[in-house]
Amino acid sequence: MSETTSKTTLADLLAPQAVALEGDLERWLIEPGTPDELAEAMRYCVLCGGKRLRPALVRLGAQAVGGDADDELVARAAVAVELIHSYSLVHDDLPAIDNDILRRGLPTAHVKFGEAMALLVGDALLTRAFGLLTETHDVRSPNLVAELASAAGAAGMVAGQIADLELCDLPAGAAGLAYVHDRKTAALIRAAVRMGAIAGGTDHVSLAALSDYGLQLGLAFQAVDDVLDATGQAETIGKTPGKDARAGKRSIVGELGLQQAQAAARDLSARAVEMLAPLGEAADTLRQLAALLAERTY
């Protein structure tokens, strides 16, 4: 694997998954009857690229348990997870929250379409995620909705955002930081792997292993994000660098310093790989992904 890793980048690994996703997004994003102006704004917020890490994790989660990444429910789960991610970015960027003007190198939704439209686009994307999981009559649909709602909701991503904004009491130092990162970032990344596994027909042992993998991977991802915020260029990361640090937000870099934060990202990534021990070769791409994630520069 080390030889492959030295040649392959994270972008290379994610690219084939993203190709399948784009077609599925085109197919399922816009419901008939959506006003043109709303559809345009939804497409702007979703079809403007991004790493597509989370939907790739859904597909790779299904593969890791012997499922078919092109199964319709797996594909729908991948789209649903990406819509939840997109909605959260649109709402987080709003003036009332982070007041960001740049996202993926483009004006954020409220800069481009106004605040009211951005708010409503976020609501539409969030709602659509659940709708598209249940348009197909599949007995696994309710489990996927429950997983996604739990990861995105009041004890998941919303809790993480509330904590990140210091709208709730939080322990000081590393414990508070872990609370935020578990919920704000790792919850959806873990749910993505889990949803892929559920849609792919997982057993309990594999699902538990993939949950642990998803958590560690999510924390590694956030650690790298903090490092890139501290060191990156706007052109590379597609958003304003240093903004989180200037906003006084908790970060691993702030907590440990840059070098230790980089080491933590590598440790978390290695731990993610270890969690996959119960799984066979079918999980190799997930292993490779974790290794590449720690080295990502975008």
Add this chain to the structure above:
Amino acid sequence: MSETTSKTTLADLLAPQAVALEGDLERWLIEPGTPDELAEAMRYCVLCGGKRLRPALVRLGAQAVGGDADDELVARAAVAVELIHSYSLVHDDLPAIDNDILRRGLPTAHVKFGEAMALLVGDALLTRAFGLLTETHDVRSPNLVAELASAAGAAGMVAGQIADLELCDLPAGAAGLAYVHDRKTAALIRAAVRMGAIAGGTDHVSLAALSDYGLQLGLAFQAVDDVLDATGQAETIGKTPGKDARAGKRSIVGELGLQQAQAAARDLSARAVEMLAPLGEAADTLRQLAALLAERTY
């Protein structure tokens, strides 16, 4: 029925349904792990009363097809519909949209908790609605999620809000007004009756009749709302009267004048009752509700 109607008010009719709802809201609103401050804000936005019309319609929709209003899935559907209604009020009240400071006689969520918390509370309520429909393992769950997402989403309530804010092209006059009211108000009211019927085990004929009833009832409800906005007192209606009219929003009163708008509300309500012709006595409460709705003063 006329004798009963002369004595009963809409509040009397809704009260017993609301009692059951309050307990269910207490049970299912807050997930374990929700930060206290977020839970408090969610409870403020949901447990502060309101007519509870939509959840009553879920329960009565189930009864109308011979189902049990106290069945767990019916009860969950009632809570889910009320959470969608609550989320939409919280987001609509935000400064970026209607900038309302009073709701049900109390400060709106962003006045009370700040804009960031209000935005996130809305997101949490919207997400929770779908989560609580799928926590129970019931084969009817996916249908309920699909119904609710369709009514709430980009071709439903969000489209209605986009149109109401004139963020999309719309025909002039009555056609434009109908577009807004169908989506902004009637979509969720119709979905409430439909979800009750689906959870209650409806056949196709009854479901079609209840859909038509729900649409007419929703339009009647909005007509009365417009009349109350034009004539009501803040103490009675619990929000700032005349605000919609001053904001230049389309309304039936603006379109037809006050007297014709009142007549339209009565016509729509009568038409709602007619739509129930295929249903027997089990739908009597829905018939009574439609009659009382046209006379409501709150």
